[in-house]
Amino acid sequence: MNNFSQSIKSNTSINFIISIALVIVLFLLNLIFGSISIPLKSVFQVFSGAATDNIVFTNILLHTRLPQALVALGAGVALSIAGLLMQTLFRNPLAGPSVLGISSGASLGVGFVVLVAGGLFGFSMSSLGIVGEFAILIAAFGGSLGILSIILLIARKTNGTLSVLIMGVMIGYLSSSLVGMMKFYSLEEDVHTYVIWGLGSFSRLSLPRAQFFLLLTLIPSFICVFMAKWLNLLSMGDNYARSLGLKIERARFITILLSGILTATVTAFCGPIVFIGMAVPHMAKMISKTSNHLILIINTAILGAATALLCSLIARLPGFDSALPINSVTAFIGAPVVISVILKRRKDNLPEN
Amino acid sequence: MTESIKIENLNIGYTSSKSKKTVASNLNANLNKGEMTCLLGPNGTGKSTLIKSICGFLKPISGLISINQKNSTTLDEKDMAKLIAIVLTDKLTLTNATVYELVAYGRSPYTDFLGRLSDNDKQVVEQSIAMCGISHKKHSLLSALSDGERQKATIAKALAQDTPIIILDEPTAFLDLPARVEIMQLLRRLASDTQKSVLMSTHDLDLALQMSDQLWLLQKNALIYGTPEDLVLENAFQPMFNNGSIEFDNKTGLFKVAYNHNTTIAVKGHGFKYTLLRRALMRKGIKPVKATSTDNTYIKINENSDIHFEIWMDNEPILKTNKVADTIKLTQNIIPLVTKNEVRCMI
Structure with missing residues (x-):
């Protein structure tokens, strides 16, 4: 008997080690590959502070590739954990970070600043440079936190998780219709700016900002590990959770708050990144083979980092002149994962039905 | 003290800011230690509401629920989790969860903030699984279990919670008869x-x-409680079946379906074969009556023969068979004849 649980345990740690190794390899590949390849030796030279003869490599690494890899890492971890939290809270495999309407809120905020403000004051956001970027960041944060507080208010008032889910989806529709109206009356170049923002990108931040972003995403992600016990109980449904001593309202509030902060942060800095948050928890569940969220969260975080790094790498594969929009890559990887999970689940269930 | 739950003058139902909907009122009862108590009642009388109220999911409208001599409204979730374990009708759909994991979640009120099991917790989990007789399925996925096994796993979870009270909402609802009994x-x-x-x-x-x-x-407007036998003696079940389609069988002490009959047939004989024949006849609306010497049409039951049933008419056997079905069929055919004869006699 003990052998069995031990073998499960050692399986889990083997999984951890393999996936962490995968993250490191992908991180290095992100530094190496791009429009020009940088040899691994030079990468190590730059980071060990040793004198390098190639100033171009140093520039590319420190100004482009390292920040991009750090942002991908942070965004992958944050979105995947936010997605897992939502899937557990709503007990719905199709839930993701976007179900709360938070990324729609960010889009609304950005849409308002880019599309409306420009039209009102007679200038184009894209002409403003660094000030414009900062305004977009603030707008995205403002929009998503605004929606998050509405959702939290609803979660407090109602005692069902389903109504929160429906509200989130409805807010999403409302804001996309508002954005549609704004687009209709806006300057062409502003619409272009908005569309570019909406495609998502890991490469908008300089190195110091990327480090700040990493901190901003990893701290709440780490706090989520301590939610594992609550999430285990929530996944059994409200009544069972309550009967096992969980204060449902508080647990639900904090779950939504953490998931919301993670999503809002990533959306503000990178734009709405789709599919990672929905697909990665499924991969983690498939690999972990457990319902225990202590293991699930850690696996989700590691796999999230790996997936985002992989997407970022594919987007810049040699052969493309410029990087592909990150969202087209995430959907390309994410959709097959979700489809295979659904198909596998059906196959697993067949014998017992 | 022998009672773990005491209900006094309890009114239960749903309250919202605007309205109050009372489901059942004036309830009094005790729940004893070391005993299994079954909560019975027709659909819609509020069994689930009562269970939710006792578990603390619903606030009582008025009245008192004492759990181990403590007023239930003073207990929070954490206190309740150490007093009452529940098994609900909601199907547990935990992705990738094994029986062991589910039962281990039952230890949640006692585990640390990361939910890790101590050695004592592990021992309790193993014991609970063993007591429910599913040790061989310990590491099976919940989704791979039969309904009965899953129900046992859920009961093991409730056991692992180590509470003085376990409450189950229709734990046998989706099971076949052997599994229900089990x-x-x-x-x-x-x-x-x-x-x-x-x-x-x-x-x-x-x-x-x-x-x-x-x-x-x-x-x-009442909760009647007592041993099943006392309740039968008090005729307490009658209000439950006031439409008359179920009646109490005094011989077996169990309930049976009541049928209306519009004709009768005379039957000679008794015993087990008679019981079966009677049931089949009653289903068709024919009531068997004891045959007298004046009856010239009757069914005869042969106790010690393979030809179980014979139908006699005018001193001659018109059917000899070992099948109830054939007997019933012919009886249905001759009954209009018999009835007509009777009518003629009356004239």
């Missing part, structure tokens, strides 16, 4: 072995009568 025997054994109070709601009247120590009969 689950109820398991609960009975748990109650007497561990001195826990077990309260389960059920629609299995017969099983509840035979297997529970106490019954709670929920009616619109």
